[in-house]
Amino acid sequence: MNIKKTSLNNLHIKYGAKLVEFAGYQMPIQYKDGIIQEHKYTRSHSGIFDVSHMGQLFISGGDDLTNDLEKIFPADLKKLKTNQSKYSFLMNNKGGIQDDLIITKTSDGFLIILNAACKYNDYEVIKSKLDNQYKLNLVESLSLIALQGPEAKNVLNKVIPGCDSLKFMNGNNHVYKNEKVYITRSGYTGEDGFEISIKNSDAETFVESLIENGSKLIGLGARDTLRMEAGLCLYGNDLDNDTSPIEANLKWAIPKSRIETEFVGSEVLKNQFQSGVKKLRxxxxxxxxxxxxxxxxxxxxxxxEIGKVTSGTFGPSVEHPIAMGYVDNSYSTVNTKIFLEVRGKKIPANICNLPFYKKNYVKGEINV
Amino acid sequence: MSEVKYSKEHEWIKLDGEEATIGITKHATEMLGDIVFAELPEKGSNVDKDGTAGVVESTKAASDVYTPVSGEVIDTNQMIVDDPSKINEDPEESAWFFKLKIKDKSEMDSLMSKEEYEKFAKETSA
Incomplete structure (x- = not known):
């Protein structure tokens, strides 16, 4: 298989990226500053992430679309206002997570942001579950750029005025160089921030203008340490086909109004809501x-043995090792003493609250 | 006069009489990225040539540190355990890992000179 490049590939090279293959794409793991500096710059100022490898799936056509999508996703799509976003899941019949995703209602349908490694499979699954009745477009012509950090709103506002009025988990159309861009206020770092969907041919100049306004490119390495500090899951590590949203401690993403209704995996989830789960993240x-x-x-x-770690690293902002994983439910209470087997030794540890790093919008509050 | 040699596992070793000081090379730190954890052998323990004698971890992954020669561990550098970022800052001087009382000086013969190591590092990272 040929390795794909995003529209920012030349820019990554220009800024000294160390490139690696990720989900079939050549992506920057880090730039010259290194993971820790990049992580800290995102927390103190703002960071630019090329997430163009992720899937942008547009679905439109037909009055029953919302109803039919609710048979797939456990989200309250009927209550979703235009330009509002929700975190949800594509599940299998056993309630296992095939992908975690963000659904946004657009003026003529829905936009779903999918994980890079899952996107082609998701497309086929959703298309077949919708009985080929609607128009599905997994676009390759748009790049996706995330801008994250306390200064993100100021930096972006200089390049695209007016975007700072967006509320969290909401999006809107804006204009950049006479072309339409779609911006949502969302992210994956625990910081305030935006995701900008922009024409491939405009992506490079757009990112250069963010850099001119003080932001810096950040690689996938820091993206991983940032999301772990924020307690967010990475599909393939913390979520998989054998794990349900309830086991993943993501119950909050399943609205009460949907529990009694039918969607893929609803039987298993309903049962888990009532009887509880054996393992918990x-x-x-x-x-x-x-x-x-x-x-x-x-x-x-x-x-x-009571479980296993699914993600772990050193948290640059909390200045301490952090991890998340699944344990037998009877050991999931905060402050339970557990032991981690590292290089043959049993290392004492405690179950703790997530996230490790919490932003209170005045200053960072450290939870470790 | 001290003698400095290099291993294929990217350790440097400086021999002063019987005392060998061992650390990892600047090239190794550049490959690893930001180092956030270091584990060293216990003082008084014996380590064998090419055996594991410590661990370094970056934000991304863990890597073993090997000893290029055999001997008894006579000192370890607590500074790098307390602040592993020192390894990135000064890997070939103050951020040494451990000191050995060398068992067999002839083990130094198979190691590389500075020039040989630089050539090796360049070829293997290309």
Whole structure:
């Protein structure tokens, strides 16, 4: 398979990116400053992320579209106002997560942002579940740029005036160089920020103008440490086909109004809502400086295996190792003592609240 | 006079009489990125040539640190455990990892000179 390049590939090289393959695309893992500096710059100022590898799926056509999409997604799409966004899931019949995604209602249908590694499969699944009745367009002509951080609104407002009036999880059409761009206020870092859907041919000059206004390009490495500090899941690590949204501790994303209704996986979810789950995603804080990565086994104080870590790193802003993973539900209470098996040693750790890093919009509050 | 040599695992070793000081090369730190964790061997323990004698972790991944020669660990550098970012700042001087009482000086013979290592590092990272 040929490795794909985003419209910002030349810009990544110009700014000294170390490029890696990710989900079939050549993507920047970091630039010259390195992951820690990039992470901290996003938290203190603003960072630009090329997320053009993610899928932008537009669905339109037909009066029954909202009804039919509600048979697939457990979101309250009927109540969604135009330009409003919701976090939701594409599930299998067992309630396992095939992808986690953001659905936005547009003027003539819906826009769904999909994970890069899942997007082609998602497209086929959604198309077949909709019985080919609607127009589905997984666009390749648009880039997706995320701008994140406390200064994001000021930087973006200089390039596209008026975008700072957007509310969180809302979007709108704006104009850049006489072309339409679609901007949502959302992100994946725990910071205020935006995602800008823009024509491939305009993406490079747009990003250069963000850089001229003080922002910096940030790689996938810092994107990962930022999302982990914010307690956010990465599909393929923390979420997969064998894990339900309830087990993933994402119950908040399933509105009460939908629990009794039918959608793919609804039987299993309804049952889990009533009877509870065996495993649950939790935050994990090691006592020492040892880092527990994904697949690290978790034990109780009787040396019995009770789960495993799904993501773990050193949190540059909390200045401590952080992890998340799944444990047997009886060990999921905050402050439960657990042990992580790292290089043959059992490292003491505690179950803790997520997120590790919480923004209070005045200053960063550290939860570790 | 001290002798400095390099290993294929990107460690440097400086030998002063019986005392060998070991650390990782600048090239290694550039490949690893920001180092956020370091684990060192225990003082008084014995380590064997090419065996694991520590761990460094960046935000991305963990890597073993090997000892290029055998010997008894006589000192370790607590500074890099307390502040692993020092390894990125000054890897070939103040951010050494451990000191050994060398067991067999002939083990130095198979290691690379500075010029040989620089050529090796350039070829392997290309």
């Amino acid at each position: 939790v935050g994990i804080k090691p006592d020492s400086k040892v880092i527990a990565r994904g697949n690290t086994k978790i034990y109780n104080d009787k040396n019995q």
